[in-house]
Amino acid sequence: MILFLLRRFATMAVTLLIISALVFFIIKLPPGDFLSNQIAELRAQGEASSAAKAEFLIKQYGLDRPPWEQYLVWLGVWPGPAGFSGLLQGNWGWSFEFDRPVGEVxxxxxxxxxxxxxxxxxxxxxxxxxxxxxxxxxxxxxxxxxxxxxxxxxxxxxxxxxxxxxxxxxxxxxxxxxxxxxxxxxxxxxxxxxxxxxxxxxxxxxxxxxxxxxxxxxxxxxxxxxxxxxxxxxxxxxxxxxxxxxxxxxxxxxxxxxxxxxxxxxxxxxxxxxxxxxxxxxxxxxxxxxxxxxxxxxxxxxxxxxxxxxxxxxxxxxxxxxxxxxxxxxxxxxxxxxx
CATH class of the missing domain: 1.10.3720.10 (MetI-like)
Structure with missing residues (x-):
C-alpha cells in the first residue's frame, strides 16, 4: 500500500510538471500579454508615464525574459527578479488585470x-x-x-x-x-x-x-x-x-x-x-x-x-x-x- 502511494505521488508530481509546462506555453502562444497590450493602448492615448510604469512591471516580473526562463521562474526553480518567487515557494504570482496578488483575487x-x-x-x-x-x-x-x-x-x-x-x-x-x-x-x-x-x-x-x-x-x-x-x-x-x-x-x-x-x-x-x-x-x-x-x-x-x-x-x-x-x-x- 505504501509503495503504491509513493508510486502514485511520483506519477502525480511528473504529471503536474508536464501540465504546468503545457499550461504556461499555451497561455503564451497568443502574441503579447496583458502588460504589453496595456502599454500599446497607453502609448496610443499619449499617456507616457503610465506606459513607463507598465514597462517597469514587465521587468519586475521578468516578462522581458525568454519564455522558457519565464516558465522556470514561474515554477520557482530559476532565480527571478528580486523579491519574486514561484509556485513551489507558495507565490502564485500577480494579477495585472486586478492589480492584486493572485491569492487575493x-x-x-x-x-x-x-x-x-x-x-x-x-x-x-x-x-x-x-x-x-x-x-x-x-x-x-x-x-x-x-x-x-x-x-x-x-x-x-x-x-x-x-x-x-x-x-x-x-x-x-x-x-x-x-x-x-x-x-x-x-x-x-x-x-x-x-x-x-x-x-x-x-x-x-x-x-x-x-x-x-x-x-x-x-x-x-x-x-x-x-x-x-x-x-x-x-x-x-x-x-x-x-x-x-x-x-x-x-x-x-x-x-x-x-x-x-x-x-x-x-x-x-x-x-x-x-x-x-x-x-x-x-x-x-x-x-x-x-x-x-x-x-x-x-x-x-x-x-x-x-x-x-x-x-x-x-x-x-x-x-x-x-x-x-x-x-x-x-x-x-x-x-x-x-x-
Missing part, C-alpha cells in the same frame, strides 16, 4: 468552487443511484419510462438555459433572486452563522442546475450497467441459492456497476468546473470559472496559469481517490498488479 473563490462541486457530486450520486436501481429492477414499467423521460430531458436542457429560466421565473412569480451564493448584504463580511445559513440556502439552486445533466447521464449509464449485470450467471445463481433479492442485488451487481463511475471521479471534478462557467456567469456565482474566463481573455498569465493548475490538481487528486476506492470496492483490482 481567487480568495474565497477556491474553496467556494470546491464546495459547489462537492455538493454537485453528492447530489448526482444521491439522486441518480436510487432511480437507476428502481429503473433497472423494474424494466419497462411506468416508473422506468418516467425515469427514462426525465433522463432525456435532463440531458437535452443546457444548464445555462435552465439557470436563466429559474432566475427569471423565481423573480417574476416569487419576487426573489436566486443569484449568488449568499445575500448581497453579506458580501465582503466575515463569515458567521447567518452568512453560512445564507450560503447553504443559496447552494440548492446551482447544485440542481449544474448537477441535472450529470444526474440524467448517470441514471442512463447505471441502468444499462445494472441490466447487464442482472443477466449474468453469478446473480442468477445467488438468487437460486435463496439469497434475498435486494441483498443479492446490492452485494454483487450494484458493486460491479459502480466501477465506471468510481473511475470517472477524476474526470468529473474538472468537468464540473469547466462546465459550470456559463452557469456561474448567469447566476453570479463567485467561483473560479468566471475569473478564469476573464483572465484568459485579458491574457493575465499568472492568474490564468494558477487557476488551470488548480483544476489540474483537482484532476490528479480525483484520480488518486478513484484508484483507492476501486481497489477497496472491487477485490479483483490489485494495486501492485502482482498475483
Amino acid at each position: 481567487v480568495g474565497d473563490a477556491l474553496w467556494l468552487t470546491i464546495l459547489v462541486n462537492l455538493a454537485v457530486v453528492i447530489f448526482i450520486h444521491v439522486v441518480a443511484i436510487p432511480i437507476a436501481i428502481y429503473s433497472a429492477t423494474r424494466q419497462y414499467s411506468i416508473g422506468d419510462y418516467i425515469a427514462t423521460f426525465i433522463g432525456y430531458i435532463g440531458l437535452a436542457i443546457p444548464s445555462f438555459l435552465l439557470a436563466l429560466i429559474l432566475l427569471f421565473y423565481s423573480n417574476r412569480w416569487f419576487d426573489i433572486s436566486i443569484g449568488g451564493l449568499y445575500d448581497p448584504k453579506y458580501a465582503g463580511q466575515p463569515w458567521n452563522w447567518d452568512k453560512i445559513r445564507s450560503l447553504l440556502s443559496h447552494l440548492i439552486v446551482p447544485t440542481i442546475v449544474i448537477g441535472l445533466s450529470g444526474t440524467a447521464a448517470m441514471i442512463r449509464r447505471m441502468r444499462a450497467n445494472l441490466l447487464d449485470e442482472l443477466g449474468k450467471q453469478y446473480y442468477v445463481t445467488a438468487k437460486a441459492k435463496g439469497l434475498p433479492h435486494y441483498q443479492a442485488l446490492l452485494k454483487y451487481p450494484f458493486r460491479m456497476s459502480l466501477n465506471p463511475f468510481i473511475a470517472d471521479i477524476g474526470n468529473l471534478l474538472p468537468h464540473l468546473v469547466s462546465g459550470s462557467v456559463l452557469v456561474s456567469l448567469v447566476l453570479s456565482l463567485p467561483t473560479v470559472g468566471p475569473i478564469l474566463l476573464s483572465a484568459l481573455k485579458s491574457q493575465d498569465q499568472f492568474l490564468a496559469g494558477f487557476i488551470l493548475m488548480f483544476v489540474a490538481m483537482l484532476t490528479v487528486l480525483g484520480m488518486l481517490v478513484s484508484d483507492l476506492l476501486l481497489a477497496w470496492l472491487d477485490p479483483r483490482i490489485r494495486m501492485g498488479g502482482g498475483r
Whole structure:
C-alpha cells in the first residue's frame, strides 16, 4: 500500500510538471500579454508615464525574459527578479488585470468552487443511484419510462438555459433572486452563522442546475450497467441459492456497476468546473470559472496559469481517490498488479 502511494505521488508530481509546462506555453502562444497590450493602448492615448510604469512591471516580473526562463521562474526553480518567487515557494504570482496578488483575487473563490462541486457530486450520486436501481429492477414499467423521460430531458436542457429560466421565473412569480451564493448584504463580511445559513440556502439552486445533466447521464449509464449485470450467471445463481433479492442485488451487481463511475471521479471534478462557467456567469456565482474566463481573455498569465493548475490538481487528486476506492470496492483490482 505504501509503495503504491509513493508510486502514485511520483506519477502525480511528473504529471503536474508536464501540465504546468503545457499550461504556461499555451497561455503564451497568443502574441503579447496583458502588460504589453496595456502599454500599446497607453502609448496610443499619449499617456507616457503610465506606459513607463507598465514597462517597469514587465521587468519586475521578468516578462522581458525568454519564455522558457519565464516558465522556470514561474515554477520557482530559476532565480527571478528580486523579491519574486514561484509556485513551489507558495507565490502564485500577480494579477495585472486586478492589480492584486493572485491569492487575493481567487480568495474565497477556491474553496467556494470546491464546495459547489462537492455538493454537485453528492447530489448526482444521491439522486441518480436510487432511480437507476428502481429503473433497472423494474424494466419497462411506468416508473422506468418516467425515469427514462426525465433522463432525456435532463440531458437535452443546457444548464445555462435552465439557470436563466429559474432566475427569471423565481423573480417574476416569487419576487426573489436566486443569484449568488449568499445575500448581497453579506458580501465582503466575515463569515458567521447567518452568512453560512445564507450560503447553504443559496447552494440548492446551482447544485440542481449544474448537477441535472450529470444526474440524467448517470441514471442512463447505471441502468444499462445494472441490466447487464442482472443477466449474468453469478446473480442468477445467488438468487437460486435463496439469497434475498435486494441483498443479492446490492452485494454483487450494484458493486460491479459502480466501477465506471468510481473511475470517472477524476474526470468529473474538472468537468464540473469547466462546465459550470456559463452557469456561474448567469447566476453570479463567485467561483473560479468566471475569473478564469476573464483572465484568459485579458491574457493575465499568472492568474490564468494558477487557476488551470488548480483544476489540474483537482484532476490528479480525483484520480488518486478513484484508484483507492476501486481497489477497496472491487477485490479483483490489485494495486501492485502482482498475483
